[in-house]
Amino acid sequence: MRLMTVDPRALKENSDRTRQTKSSPQADALLLATIRQVGIVQPPIIAPQGEGGNGYIINSGHRRVAQAIVAGLSEIAVLVDEAANDNGAMRSMVENIAREALNPVDQWRAVERLVALGWTEEAIGVALALPVRQIRKLRLLANVLPAMLEQMARGDMPNEQQLRTIAAASLEEQREVWKAHRPKKGDPQVSWWAVANALTKKRMYARDASFGDELARAYGIEWLEDLFAPADEDSRYTTNVEAFLGAQQEWMTANLPKGGLVAEVNNYGQASLPPKAERVYGKPGKGDRAALYIDRDGKVQTTYFRMAEPKKAKGQVNGATDSGIEADEIVAARSRPDVTRKGIEMIGDLRTDALHEALARAPIEDDTLLALLVLALAGTNVSVQSGASDDVYGFARMRRHAARLVGEDGGLDPEPDTLRVAARSALIDVFSARENRTNSGLVARLAGQAIGADRFLPNMGTEDFLACLSRPALERCCQETPVLPRARVRETRAALVDHFMSDRFVHPSALFAVGAAEIAGWCGPSVGSSRDMLHEDESDVVPSDGVLGSPESIEGGVGSADDELTDELADEPWPIAAE
Numbered sequence: 001m002r003l004m005t006v007d008p009r010a011l012k013e014n015s016d017r018t019r020q021t022k023s024s025p026q027a028d029a030l031l032l033a034t035i036r037q038v039g040i041v042q043p044p045i046i047a048p049q050g051e052g053g054n055g056y057i058i059n060s061g062h063r064r065v066a067q068a069i070v071a072g073l074s075e076i077a078v079l080v081d082e083a084a085n086d087n088g089a090m091r092s093m094v095e096n097i098a099r100e101a102l103n104p105v106d107q108w109r110a111v112e113r114l115v116a117l118g119w120t121e122e123a124i125g126v127a128l129a130l131p132v133r134q135i136r137k138l139r140l141l142a143n144v145l146p147a148m149l150e151q152m153a154r155g156d157m158p159n160e161q162q163l164r165t166i167a168a169a170s171l172e173e174q175r176e177v178w179k180a181h182r183p184k185k186g187d188p189q190v191s192w193w194a195v196a197n198a199l200t201k202k203r204m205y206a207r208d209a210s211f212g213d214e215l216a217r218a219y220g221i222e223w224l225e226d227l228f229a230p231a232d233e234d235s236r237y238t239t240n241v242e243a244f245l246g247a248q249q250e251w252m253t254a255n256l257p258k259g260g261l262v263a264e265v266n267n268y269g270q271a272s273l274p275p276k277a278e279r280v281y282g283k284p285g286k287g288d289r290a291a292l293y294i295d296r297d298g299k300v301q302t303t304y305f306r307m308a309e310p311k312k313a314k315g316q317v318n319g320a321t322d323s324g325i326e327a328d329e330i331v332a333a334r335s336r337p338d339v340t341r342k343g344i345e346m347i348g349d350l351r352t353d354a355l356h357e358a359l360a361r362a363p364i365e366d367d368t369l370l371a372l373l374v375l376a377l378a379g380t381n382v383s384v385q386s387g388a389s390d391d392v393y394g395f396a397r398m399r400r401h402a403a404r405l406v407g408e409d410g411g412l413d414p415e416p417d418t419l420r421v422a423a424r425s426a427l428i429d430v431f432s433a434r435e436n437r438t439n440s441g442l443v444a445r446l447a448g449q450a451i452g453a454d455r456f457l458p459n460m461g462t463e464d465f466l467a468c469l470s471r472p473a474l475e476r477c478c479q480e481t482p483v484l485p486r487a488r489v490r491e492t493r494a495a496l497v498d499h500f501m502s503d504r505f506v507h508p509s510a511l512f513a514v515g516a517a518e519i520a521g522w523c524g525p526s527v528g529s530s531r532d533m534l535h536e537d538e539s540d541v542v543p544s545d546g547v548l549g550s551p552e553s554i555e556g557g558v559g560s561a562d563d564e565l566t567d568e569l570a571d572e573p574w575p576i577a578a579e
Contacts (some may be wrong), residue, residue: 001053001081003043003311008068008076011046012057023063023064031040032067037127040064041079043089105153111138122186140167145174147182148538151190158192164228165196173199206236210300211251212313219243240297248300252292260290263303269296273305280304281464283350285388338468339509343468344435347510351433352387354456355448359427372447376430377442387432387440401426442522459501462508466493469507477505 034041044061058065059081068076072495091379114124121139125132144167145154152158157165166174177198183190208222209216216223221238229235238244253260263271271293280288284304339347359557364372401422431447432438448454466474474492475485481501486492496505 033129162196169199262292282353338473348435357456360454387438461505
């Protein structure tokens with residue numbers, strides 16, 4: 001066997017070679033990059049062409065020759081061997097079978113050796129067709145405790161999650177843990193889970209930090225990069241949890257909004273609000289206050305609340321009911337409803353926000369607007385105590401909406417667009433589905449049903465709301481989803497939260513739809529009085545199916561003149577004022 005230099009284009013392929021399957025494009029690209037950087041490390045083996053030919057055929061190294069041609073090499077070194085009787089078939093097969101892939105630990109050590117010889121990480125990456133990030137990861141793994149590397153080289157490898165935890169620890173920490181968890185005599189396996197668990201440290205990520213570089217330097221925070229994380233995300237982290245939380249705390253104090261406060265965190269990871277404070281689940285109003293807190297992941301979160309007067313339970317005196325039975329005994333004996341009181345309050349807030357959004361943005365016919373105004377004035381909150389105001393105990397300033405409709409000459413002759421804006425603004429001030437003094441009652445749901453406010457309800461598949469549901473109610477929520485009820489309620493709730501992160505969920509009890517029985521109960525006693533009975537057939541304003549009709553469907557019209565009724569009601573004071 002002798003060494004010679006030939007033009008790779010002059011070599012002929014061996015049609016009887018062992019490896020007939022094509023290599024992958026990635027493998028060819030890696031080989032091409034290596035040849036361009038360091039040349040052909042192992043010369044291909046060729047043999048003289050038989051049967052009167054004067055050329056050479058390739059016995060081994062077909063891919064090396066092909067990629068040398070692609071690389072534009074005019075000459076390559078080859079080993080010339082005598083032609084075998086079997087055309088090199090046995091030699092080719094033995095070479096491919098006996099060749100063993102490089103052990104991962106040896107690969108890590110080889111990269112570190114190249115760096116010691118003067119190769120840069122960028123140059124190694126180009127030569128091996130690997131990203132620089134991958135080269136850095138290999139270098140990090142080469143710094144694992146040598147005793148652990150020896151164990152891994154024997155084929156006892158941890159998984160990637162365990163490996164990243166071990167590699168992130170210092171050699172001193174690794175050495176201490178290895179003393180306690182190294183394999184015993186006769187036991188070839190290591191409990192890598194126990195090793196990784198002992199080296200695990202709480203990580204606080206830079207992407208969760210609200211503070212900037214200045215505070216990070218002030219608190220001595222040094223960011224480390226998690227080379228095992230996806231390359232397209234910010235994977236910087238620190239294990240200095242105390243410094244991270246201190247910087248977050250200082251940032252909250254410096255960036256506290258007016259009237260806001262820094263709240264402590266309870267056992268459930270939520271903000272502990274002041275006594276008698278009501279948490280706002282919908283959009284915060286002008287007078288609502290902000291509470292900033294740090295959650296379990298170290299992120300700064302914001303919640304809103306408003307202060308309210310405590311409510312006394314009906315029929316309760318000094319903790320006991322009129323019958324003398326302790327209130328605690330009644331609560332204990334009573335089964336939990338499908339939706340708790342907190343859940344009902346959340347529904348009220350979410351309904352009101354959706355209704356206001358629909359009133360502001362949904363297409364509404366002028367006739368419908370007139371019907372909504374009639375409904376608004378019939379609301380149980382008409383004084384008007386507005387749910388859109390920041391003062392729950394104040395009254396809506398309806399005059400400002402009417403002022404838009406008055407022209408310069410003092411006449412009431414507005415432009416159609418001005419009329420629509422004023423009507424929508426007035427309705428937003430009037431309608432409310434909140435569970436407090438501003439509740440409009442059934443008419444708010446009728447209005448929301450008429451204008452399709454259900455479309456504006458937000459996703460209620462959140463931890464906050466689902467925690468308000470009973471077990472049967474949660475299991476009913478699973479019926480239309482691939483989620484199966486779990487043995488524990490919190491597991492079912494967590495599965496639903498994960499599912500509804502990519503899907504919108506609205507609890508049926510939050511919908512604006514009104515049933516016939518509710519309409520009948522609402523229309524019953526009050527409609528029967530002479531004061532409210534404008535016509536015998538006036539109930540057509542709200543049909544039995546709960547859907548609003550148009551003004552044309554009301555016999556006599558909404559504003560029709562009825563002389564007898566006018567005479568009858570002229571001297572009777574109306575108990576409800578619009579201001």
